[in-house]
Amino acid sequence: MEPSEDFKKVMPRELVPVSEIDVRQLSEIYEERDVYLSVYLPTASRDDDSMNETYVNSRLRALRKAVKKDLQDKFEKTYEMVREQMAYQPIRGEKGRIIYASEPLGFLHIYRIGVKPDRKLILDTSPFLLPLAKLRDDYEDYAILLMDSQQAKLFSVRSNVMKVEDSDSIDLMNKHKKGGMSQMRFNRLRRGAIQSFVSEVVEDIQELEDLANLRGIVLAGPGEVKKVLYEGLPQDLQKKIIGVEDISMDTPLGDLLEVGEKAAQQDEREKERANVETLRDYIMKGRNAAYGANKVKAALNEGRVNILLLTRNASIPGWICERCQNIRERVAPPDECPFCGGPTSGVDVVEELYELAQRTGAEVDFVEDSDFLRSIGGIGALLRY
Ligand SMILES: [Zn+2]
Structure with a gap:
């Protein structure tokens, strides 16, 4: 087109x-x-x-x-x-x-x-x-929250570029002078203040743009307040936490970004492993799975693919008909398409399947290294039905 x-x-x-x-x-x-x-x-x-x-x-x-x-x-x-x-x-x-x-x-x-x-x-x-x-x-987008019990900074990270989205702070010592107060009363007030501070931070997270499309959120900072925050999160947001890191509030931004990238990468590898395990399970049970270029392509065309799994370094030579989009893997292109007589060209079948996945709304996951995925030809799909 x-x-x-x-x-x-x-x-x-x-x-x-x-x-x-x-x-x-x-x-x-x-x-x-x-x-x-x-x-x-x-x-x-x-x-x-x-x-x-x-x-x-x-x-x-x-x-x-x-x-x-x-x-x-x-x-x-x-x-x-x-x-x-x-x-x-x-x-x-x-x-x-x-x-x-x-x-x-x-x-x-x-x-x-x-x-x-x-x-x-x-x-x-x-x-x-x-x-x-x-x-x-x-490089899926994600967020980093750096906080202790008095300050919080929320960053978005998009393609390795970090940006402050929000920052909150309370000054416990000024708001609640200890003089003349019993230790118990002070502690109670302090706890209350931290609790309302944490609720404010939770709100900031909920207001993040494109929250649903984020890979997740990395919680960073010293001390226990991270846990208080985690427990204050609604369940769907708890699932979005991809790492918890104990670091100082003075951590330079470059180091903070590195911590975030590490957590994001780890999350990606875990997601890949889980997808491959699901594929193996589905194939063993003989349901909701397809593998090999042609079967996967057919499933993509029928709109049945939920997640397309591709070996990161897979490259499978083959040909495509530029008119009817018929694909054949691991053979040289014929002079004309045997189905419609259209012109053919040599292609990387992996690229063609990726484009088809995009056009048909399937999610794509590139898998770093998996003996299992390699053993079935480097291409697999988890099907919707
Ligand atoms: Zn054709």
């Missing part, structure tokens, strides 16, 4: 969290011919720049040899668009740049991101989304 008019030029000037890029709409775009150039480059340092140049030049040589004669001119014009965008200096906080371009379609998307992508330069019938998909799986 051709991109809609308002989706042809998307070039935000500021840093974009990977979770904000509209992969759903990107996955709906494709042509019968190789007219989309997709580029992923790290942009954090000068070393990156010089390695980018070497990489891009060697990919260019390969592509110029491979691109079909009638598309050569369009390819060069598209590359010209991309080259201009690659040359711009990185903005503050930028660690990587993603460019999708097609000169014949007047299509250009540029995203400056705060995380480092692997280098890629790919010419295909659609924007190549797999590297972005993996980044989105690694």
Whole structure:
């Protein structure tokens, strides 16, 4: 499908969290011919720049040899668009740049991101989304709450960029001067004040934008008040706590971010393991599971896939019909599609399944390493029914 008019030029000037890029709409775009150039480059340092140049030049040589004669001119014009965008200096906080371009379609998307992508330069019938998909799986948005019994700071973390969302504090000593008060009365007042402070913090959490889409919340800070807060959370929010860390209120922000990233990564690995275990269980019981490219594709087309599981480093060569979208894995593309006579092209079957999952609203989980998933070919799906 051709991109809609308002989706042809998307070039935000500021840093974009990977979770904000509209992969759903990107996955709906494709042509019968190789007219989309997709580029992923790290942009954090000068070393990156010089390695980018070497990489891009060697990919260019390969592509110029491979691109079909009638598309050569369009390819060069598209590359010209991309080259201009690659040359711009990185903005503050930028660690990587993603460019999708097609000169014949007047299509250009540029995203400056705060995380480092692997280098890629790919010419295909659609924007190549797999590297972005993996980044989105690694860098889901989450929140960090740093608190003790007198102060709280709530941060959002989107693609490794940390931002203060809220901060609260109470000054116990000023509000409740101890002079003339019995120790018991003081303690009671103090407890009451902490309790109302904690309720205030809980409210801040509930007011977080996109709370439902967050991977979770990391609780950090010294002492016991974290537990008081945890117990004060409604059940659905308790489930969102992905880590509890004992650290000082003076922890530098960079270190706090590191603590958060560690907890987020651990949460991701746990989620992956749980999904793989469910898949194994379903396959053994012979229900609600599919594996192998063709069966998974059929289930995706029927809208039955709840979660698509892909081995992180899986790449399965095969071909797709650019007209009827028929996919075959592990065979070279025939001259024309045996079903509809349409043009075929060699593809990474994993990329095709990912795009199909996006179009059909299935969740996708890239699994770091699993002997079991590898043993069934690297592709599996948990089905809705
Ligand atoms: Zn076909």
